[in-house]
Amino acid sequence: MQLRFACALTGEEYVSQGAWRKASLPRCPLHPKGGCGFARHGTYVRVTPPGTQIARWYCPTGHRTFSLLPDCLAARLKGTLAEVEAVVRAAEQAPSLEAACRDLRPDIELPGVLRWARRRVQAVHAALQALKGLLPERFPCSATLAAFATCLGVLEVLVALRPIGEPFLANLSSPLGFRPRCAREGGCAGAYQQPVGPDPPRVAA
Ligand SMILES: [Zn+2]
Numbered sequence: 001m002q003l004r005f006a007c008a009l010t011g012e013e014y015v016s017q018g019a020w021r022k023a024s025l026p027r028c029p030l031h032p033k034g035g036c037g038f039a040r041h042g043t044y045v046r047v048t049p050p051g052t053q054i055a056r057w058y059c060p061t062g063h064r065t066f067s068l069l070p071d072c073l074a075a076r077l078k079g080t081l082a083e084v085e086a087v088v089r090a091a092e093q094a095p096s097l098e099a100a101c102r103d104l105r106p107d108i109e110l111p112g113v114l115r116w117a118r119r120r121v122q123a124v125h126a127a128l129q130a131l132k133g134l135l136p137e138r139f140p141c142s143a144t145l146a147a148f149a150t151c152l153g154v155l156e157v158l159v160a161l162r163p164i165g166e167p168f169l170a171n172l173s174s175p176l177g178f179r180p181r182c183a184r185e186g187g188c189a190g191a192y193q194q195p196v197g198p199d200p201p202r203v204a205a
Contacts, residue, residue: 005068074175
């Protein structure tokens with residue numbers, strides 16, 4: 001189970017400071033009164049940003065591990081929330097997702113980039129839509145990063161939403177929230193799922 005590690009560090013700072021050593025989970029989330037053998041359980045490694053470790057705990061009674069994900073990192077996706085935000089912002093500003101994708105990942109053929117980008121755009125917009133529903137007075141805007149940035153008066157929306165959305169993170173879609181991704185593609189995107197549409201013509205090399 002992923003939990004929030006509140007920290008104001010960038011991904012680079014988190015790694016250079018070894019900030020996972022400062023992560024603390026004093027009580028078992030399942031057994032706050034103790035007596036379950038809850039203890040620190042080392043760390044696990046994430047590939048990006050290089051050198052990233054995530055602090056982990058284990059409850060032997062509940063057979064559950066708990067990891068503390070810092071605010072800068074995307075949940076269940078590689079890299080940082082800032083990196084995910086950059087992709088979604090590019091898609092929001094471009095005339096089409098195809099147009100955004102041609103610039104984003106020249107190393108991957110367009111259909112591959114489209115899947116990669118669409119997954120991020122859908123997941124982020126689904127989380128924004130859900131937050132609008134949960135906090136309608138706070139977010140009387142459309143469910144885009146551009147609109148949320150204006151609403152919040154911040155440049156980086158996703159990092160700012162981790163503390164605001166904290167009570168709901170377990171039920172918000174990753175990479176903002178910690179809800180597990182669906183096994184079946186499109187299985188839980190529900191009403192927020194966009195039509196996929198035909199693949200665009202491949203760009204000649
Ligand atoms: Zn426990």
